[in-house]
Amino acid sequence: xxxxxxxxxxxxxxxxxxxxxxxSFVIAPKWKDSFVGYGVEISSFQMLMISISDLMINxxxxxxxxxxxxxxxxFRWTWK
Numbered sequence: 754x755x756x757x758x759x760x761x762x763x764x765x766x767x768x769x770x771x772x773x774x775x776x777s778f779v780i781a782p783k784w785k786d787s788f789v790g791y792g793v794e795i796s797s798f799q800m801l802m803i804s805i806s807d808l809m810i811n812x813x814x815x816x817x818x819x820x821x822x823x824x825x826x827x828f829r830w831t832w833k
Contacts, residue, residue, distance in 0.1 A: 763827030770820045774809070781806030 785803050788795050795803075809816050 760827075760831030764831055767824040767827045770823060773805075774817070774820060776802070777806040777809035782810070 781803050784799065785806070788799075
């Protein structure tokens, strides 16, 4: 029973990380362009998300292999 719960939690973590990568590389840069283009003041949460996106884009060679390894390990643990 414990392995099922742990596997489910790891699968959820993997899906969340994949969503973060998609958001960081696709959606946040469009947000940034639109906000800068209109000169609109943005909230601190949006600024945090754009900063995380910039970090992921600038250091992709560290973040993407790390996220991919977490996903592979979690799926191997779940379906072992």
